[in-house]
Amino acid sequence: MAAYDVGPSEKVHPGKPVVVDRYTVGARINHWITAASLILLALSGLALFHPSLFFLSGLFGGGQFTRFIHPWIGVLLFFSFFGLFLRFWKANLWKREDGTWLARFRDVLANHEENVPEVGKYNAGQKFVFWAMSILIIVLISSGLVIWEQYFSAYTTLGQQRVALLVHAVAAVAIIGVWIIHFYSAIWVRGTIPAMIRGSVTGGWAWRHHRKWLRELVTMRSKEGSGSKPAE
Amino acid sequence: MFPPIPNPSTTDVAPRFSEKDLIRRSASTVPAPEQQLTEVAKLIDVSKCIGCKACQTACIEWNDTHEEVGVFAGVFENPPDLTPDMFTLMRFSEWENPETNELEWLIRKDGCMHCADPGCLKACPAPGAIVQYSNGIVDFVHENCIGCGYCIKGCPFNIPRISRVDNTAYKCTLCSDRIAVGQGPACAKACPTQAIVFGTKDEMKQHAEGRITDLKSRGYANAGLYDPPGVGGTHVMYVLHHADQPELYSGLPREPRISPLVEAWKGITKYAGLTVLGVAAGVGVLHHLIMGPNRVTEDDEEHAEELTEGDGHGRV
Numbered sequence: 001m002a003a004y005d006v007g008p009s010e011k012v013h014p015g016k017p018v019v020v021d022r023y024t025v026g027a028r029i030n031h032w033i034t035a036a037s038l039i040l041l042a043l044s045g046l047a048l049f050h051p052s053l054f055f056l057s058g059l060f061g062g063g064q065f066t067r068f069i070h071p072w073i074g075v076l077l078f079f080s081f082f083g084l085f086l087r088f089w090k091a092n093l094w095k096r097e098d099g100t101w102l103a104r105f106r107d108v109l110a111n112h113e114e115n116v117p118e119v120g121k122y123n124a125g126q127k128f129v130f131w132a133m134s135i136l137i138i139v140l141i142s143s144g145l146v147i148w149e150q151y152f153s154a155y156t157t158l159g160q161q162r163v164a165l166l167v168h169a170v171a172a173v174a175i176i177g178v179w180i181i182h183f184y185s186a187i188w189v190r191g192t193i194p195a196m197i198r199g200s201v202t203g204g205w206a207w208r209h210h211r212k213w214l215r216e217l218v219t220m221r222s223k224e225g226s227g228s229k230p231a232e
Numbered sequence: 233m234f235p236p237i238p239n240p241s242t243t244d245v246a247p248r249f250s251e252k253d254l255i256r257r258s259a260s261t262v263p264a265p266e267q268q269l270t271e272v273a274k275l276i277d278v279s280k281c282i283g284c285k286a287c288q289t290a291c292i293e294w295n296d297t298h299e300e301v302g303v304f305a306g307v308f309e310n311p312p313d314l315t316p317d318m319f320t321l322m323r324f325s326e327w328e329n330p331e332t333n334e335l336e337w338l339i340r341k342d343g344c345m346h347c348a349d350p351g352c353l354k355a356c357p358a359p360g361a362i363v364q365y366s367n368g369i370v371d372f373v374h375e376n377c378i379g380c381g382y383c384i385k386g387c388p389f390n391i392p393r394i395s396r397v398d399n400t401a402y403k404c405t406l407c408s409d410r411i412a413v414g415q416g417p418a419c420a421k422a423c424p425t426q427a428i429v430f431g432t433k434d435e436m437k438q439h440a441e442g443r444i445t446d447l448k449s450r451g452y453a454n455a456g457l458y459d460p461p462g463v464g465g466t467h468v469m470y471v472l473h474h475a476d477q478p479e480l481y482s483g484l485p486r487e488p489r490i491s492p493l494v495e496a497w498k499g500i501t502k503y504a505g506l507t508v509l510g511v512a513a514g515v516g517v518l519h520h521l522i523m524g525p526n527r528v529t530e531d532d533e534e535h536a537e538e539l540t541e542g543d544g545h546g547r548v
Contacts, residue, residue, distance in 0.1 A: 014540040017533045048357045048380065050502055051259035063358050063378030064399060109519065111526045149381030149394060162385050162493040169497055173505035177512050184516035189526045203536025204528040218539055 003216040005091035005120035012217045018203025020217065022121075022195040030083045031196055037077035042176050044070040049169060071148045078141045085134055091121045092131065097212070098124035118211040129182045136175040143168040234429040234439050237416040247412040249365055256364040258356035258376075269367035273433040274406065274417055276341050277443055277471040278481065279452070280427035283308070283322055283339040290422030291320045294407060316395035319343055319404040320419060323482035340470070340481040341419070341428065344391045344404035346370045348464030351490035352403075354498055355386025361401075368433065368467035369408045374400045386498075388463060388488035406467065436469060443471045462489035 013019040023031070044066045047056035057066040097117040101108070101124040107115040108125070122130065146156050146164035153161070186192045191205040206214040253269055254262045292299060297317035305312045308324040320343035327336045350370045353362040361376040362383060372383075372392070379399035383392045392401045407417035415421070416430035423429075429439060440457045447455035456475025459465050470484070478484040 012540050014537070016537065018536040018540050048378075050506055051357065051359060054259060054357065054359055057378075063376075067378040067380045068399075109523065111523055113526070147381070147385075149379070149384075150396075150399070153381060153384075153394075158385060158390060159491075162491050162497075165382070165385055166493050166497040166501065169501050169505065173501070173508060176509055180509065180512045180516060184520075187525075188516075188520060188523075191528050202528060202533060203540060204530075204533030207536040207539070208528050208532040214536065214539065221540075 020206045023199045034080040092127045121213040132178045139171040245413040253365045255366045258353050258362040260359040271368045271433040273436040274468045275436040277427045279473045280425045281339045286422040287419035290418040294418035316393045316402040325482050346467035351386035352383035355382040369406045460488050
């Protein structure tokens with residue numbers, strides 16, 4: 001029985017350096033569709049959010065088309081993220097070490113990861129991003145449908161639509177904030193972006209940031225080795 | 233009787249107001265106009281209305297809208313609600329006055345109130361799609377409208393409607409094009425009983441005074457003017473025989489104001505939101521400048537190699 005955070009396609013390949021498979025092609029395509037939709041949604045949404053950013057509607061061919069396309073991209077994001085959710089929810093379940101990790105968040109920020117507990121495939125920060133995105137996307141799609149004038153305006157009262165507008169705006173600001181955390185962390189922690197491009201990380205990266213996960217992968221590999229012969 | 237507006241002359245008349253007279257423009261700012269135009273207003277005296285719908289007819293004729301032929305919904309309203317092609321609508325309500333035990337037929341001409349503090353304009357995200365002139369007229373500029381429907385949520389009177397043909401919002405213009413050349417609104421022109429009159433806001437208030445005194449002398453003790461202060465006053469006002477109960481007139485709001493939700497959304501959320509995001513991005517940049525990147529070391533790689541080599545596949 002594999003650990004909660006180990007996917008079937010995740011493997012370590014010994015060598016110099018060690019290579020660890022982290023994301024399948026499917027997961028990466030799924031991720032980048034979601035990423036592209038989220039960025040397009042943020043740009044088109046910000047255009048409608050603040051007058052000083054209305055110029056962003058020019059990227060979409062004007063206000064009318066921005067208004068038209070924004071909700072459709074939202075639908076795409078919802079289904080695309082749902083795919084990611086199905087792939088990643090299990091590895092993002094909260095574990096005991098996550099509390100300790102969070103308690104030593106100062107050390108994390110100061111690049112002193114030696115002082116924080118070993119974590120699985122995701123650390124508490126990544127888990128926060130995952131669950132925050134999941135909840136906010138549900139809030140955004142449901143409030144978004146309420147204010148989708150073209151098709152859904154007849155199904156709710158004006159009072160409900162006003163609530164939805166405010167909720168949608170606040171949730172949108174929150175999700176862009178979460179995205180900034182996500183984006184910055186990927187840059188700050190070097191070696192992370194290749195995981196989502198090539199699908200693999202180096203053993204050193206896994207050792208440094210997700211040692212528990214690396215140990216699990218190694219253990220699995222040795223079990224496979226001692227049990228039935230792996231196809232090599 | 234209020235003197236009717238004379239018929240138009242046959243010679244060209246220069247428009248009396250233009251873009252230079254804007255005091256508000258949606259999602260943008262305008263320079264303060266050089267002159268303040270006299271505020272205009274339409275006064276609808278509900279007690280004089282006979283429900284003939286001449287105003288509706290004049291409205292669709294002047295604005296050249298083509299409301300679809302509907303179906304009989306069992307009520308006098310026709311169409312049953314305001315539409316992108318019907319900027320004004322006679323709303324009929326039957327009310328049994330508990331004091332007199334008499335049935336009263338309360339007919340109200342619904343449409344844009346041309347608020348001094350327009351919720352539609354406040355909610356609008358498209359620069360210049362909604363404008364307000366210093367004479368009080370609130371107008372929609374269709375080439376700038378993006379069809380989002382925020383104006384509907386901003387409006388305390390539920391007036392604007394989005395056309396499914398061109399996806400832009402429509403409502404009463406107060407016949408800004410007629411008023412610009414010295415004419416009155418088409419509905420006022422067509423009204424056979426002078427239930428609708430048009431003039432300066434002061435004239436209309438004065439005229440209303442006379443009407444209210446008359447109504448009071450006829451037993452309508454609560455007759456009064458509807459010029460709600462919650463939206464800064466309006467440039468379409470009503471004389472109501474039961475001004476203490478405006479809801480009787482097909483749900484005319486008692487104390488209309490821009491919803492606090494809309495105020496919060498277009499106020500604090502807008503500014504706090506961008507600030508929060510700016511700060512978040514700034515913190516990221518600062519953190520990177522101070523702490524630098526978190527890099528994998530040679531040591532880490534070696535540890536990983538040792539770990540994998542010890543798994544029975546590499547050197548033991």
